[in-house]
Each structure stands twice: as structure tokens, then as C-alpha cells.
Amino acid sequence: MSVNAVAHLNFHGQARAALEFYQSVFDGQATIATYGDFGMPAESPDAAKVVFGQVVADNGFRVMAYDVPGADEPASKAAPSTRREHGTTITEEPFFLSVRGETVDEVGALWKRLADGATVIEDFGPAQWAPAFGMLSDRFGVTWILDVVAEYTPA
Structure with a gap:
């Protein structure tokens, strides 16, 4: 299965x-x-x-x-409360969408398109754990994490 x-x-x-x-x-x-x-x-x-x-x-x-049928506005109009502080993510949201790719060029191109009209939470760029990482809330209020797979080196 x-x-x-x-x-x-x-x-x-x-x-x-x-x-x-x-x-x-x-x-x-x-x-x-x-x-x-x-x-x-x-x-x-x-x-x-x-x-x-x-x-x-x-x-x-x-x-x-x-x-959702009914009203055109969600019950709560509060903006997503996700932010980055000192390298950590602080949020009250129940989930993020994650997009992970193999190259910085591949994921960077998706970032540029998805960032149109978005609120950037953390700019896309090198991170300690990945060749590139970024976080944003798109124009519809959905929070996305985009990153590039780090090459795994067994110990």
C-alpha cells in the first residue's frame, strides 16, 4: 500500500x-x-x-x-503571528507548508515567485543547517518554509 x-x-x-x-x-x-x-x-x-x-x-x-461555504471572511482576521527571533521561529499557527528542493537555484526561483505580494518572515539565503532557507506568509496568509536539502555526511 x-x-x-x-x-x-x-x-x-x-x-x-x-x-x-x-x-x-x-x-x-x-x-x-x-x-x-x-x-x-x-x-x-x-x-x-x-x-x-x-x-x-x-x-x-x-x-x-x-x-468554506458562507461568509467571505474568516472568523478571525488576525494576521499570522509568525516571526523569527535570534534564529528561532515563534508562532501560534498550527502548521506551515514546507517546500524543499535540491538546489539553491531551483528553490530560489520558487521563492521569488511565491514572495510576490508576501510578507517575508526570513529572507531566503544561507542557513546553518541548509544551503538556503527562507520563510514567508504569502498573499493569502499561508506561511511557507522553503529550503534546500543539506548534503548528508555520515559520521
Whole structure:
């Protein structure tokens, strides 16, 4: 048996825009279905919202997303509270999305695209544990860690 874990992001009216953005960042294929596609009446305020969406890229990237039906704003509008202090991450967020690649050039290109409209928490660059590391909160409020795999040298 084979299984994999895929992040499933929950939005409040922004799922389509987020999926289209992630498609452009990761050069993936987007699949988007709306509540209306599944039979919700067109006059419903949620009919055009995303009931199922995903982006799958040839490089292994995959993410899913949908819009929670109802209000277009999340219950809490507080900005993510993640910050870096003295080389450590301080946060109240329940999760981050991590993207790890093999080269600084490969991951750096993803960083540049994902950083468009983002709040940078820590600039992408060399780190003690990796050839490169960076952290940001994207334009949709999702916090990402991007890093380059360190070469493992057995002791």
C-alpha cells in the first residue's frame, strides 16, 4: 500500500485565486470545481466558490484547497503571528507548508515567485543547517518554509 499526505487549505472566497497563484508559482496543473458545478443553484452566493481544487506539478508539488461555504471572511482576521527571533521561529499557527528542493537555484526561483505580494518572515539565503532557507506568509496568509536539502555526511 502507498499513501501520501497533501496539504488541504481552507479559504473563505479566495481558493480560486490562491490555486491559480500556486499554479503559476509551481508550474502545475490546476483542477477547480465549484459548488455550482456540483448542483448548487446559480443564484446561491456560494455557487461560484470552490468546492474542490488542487494543483499538481511534475516536480512533485501538490496542494488542495476549497472555500468554506458562507461568509467571505474568516472568523478571525488576525494576521499570522509568525516571526523569527535570534534564529528561532515563534508562532501560534498550527502548521506551515514546507517546500524543499535540491538546489539553491531551483528553490530560489520558487521563492521569488511565491514572495510576490508576501510578507517575508526570513529572507531566503544561507542557513546553518541548509544551503538556503527562507520563510514567508504569502498573499493569502499561508506561511511557507522553503529550503534546500543539506548534503548528508555520515559520521
